[in-house]
Amino acid sequence: MSIAQAVFPKAPRLALGAISLRRMFPRCDNPRCANERSLWPSVRRRSAGIHIEGRWVCGESCFEEFLGGLLDAMAPSASRWKPAPHRLPIGLVLLSRGMIRDDQLREALDRQRLAGNHRLGYWLQQIGAATEDTITSALATQWACPVFPLARDRSFLHCYAMLPAAVIKAARMLPVYASRDRSSLYIAFVDGIDHGWLRSAEHILGCRTVPCLVSESAFNRAIEDISCRTRSEEFLFDSVTDIREMSRIATSFAMQLRASSVQLTGSREFAWVRIHSAEIWRDVLFRLPLALNPRRDL
DSSP: OOHHHHHSOOOOOOOHHHHHHHHHSOOOSOTTOTTTTOHHHHHHHTTTOEEETTEEEOSHHHHHHHHHHHHHHHHHHHHTOOOOOOSSOHHHHHHHTTSSOHHHHHHHHHHHHHHOOSOHHHHHHHTTSOOHHHHHHHHHHHHTOOBOOTTTOOGGGGTGGGSOHHHHHHHTEEEEEEOTTSSEEEEEESSSOOHHHHHHHHHHHTSEEEEEEOOHHHHHHHHHHHTTSOOOOEEEESSOOOHHHHHHHHHHHHHHTTOSEEEEEEETTEEEEEEEETTEEEEEEEEOTTOOOOOOOO
16 A cells, blocks of 8 residues: 555545546545635646646645645654564574684674674674675575675666665665566665665566665675766755655655656655656655664674
């Protein structure tokens, strides 16, 4: 169920004749639309409306109000997102596969505890107990997903722009391979699979997403490769925390672009609004005030 369906349930199914009339005189899905009872304004607005999350609203004021309701409903659940628990800690994965010794695991855990930072894999590499490839392979086992050969496969250059740069950076996730018809997209992670962002990407892109793991060094090199390349514009608002202001800003973008449709999602740190217009799209992101702290590997 989409956000729009949860917040603004659709009316009961209509008879065939009523459906034809509905197509001729579309009804605004904003329940507080001031123009809903007027027939001629509805006819005039038919070509000027905007689809948002599969619903149709008749104009700017209704769009702003409808979007505000969706943002208000989405923000708390997005900011309370919690990572899925690991099936088995990475240290035990490495130990069970004979890749490290028990004394090496204890030493790495002691260093992590004393330093109070970095993941266990980092400290295992620091003491020479494991390589980066070994850690990545163990993470893939831990999350039950494949390792993508990002160091030698350049397919990401053809699909990286499907996600905003702010999301790629915050979630440490990167589109690395898209099927020819764009119905499937492989999304690579560095620290573990963020299923919240995976679902958000799937919703916005309208395709099946497949998670995979890549090494941190390969990910960083890929980020350097795409940092200076052209991509669709995106706008990130770090200090806007009021829902009404978020809705007003996104509405302003939608009106300027003469948007035909708008999608909305969010996970952890951001509310993400994608605005479609003709052959282009624009991403507008707002940082959620209740975003969770970064995860820590055990």
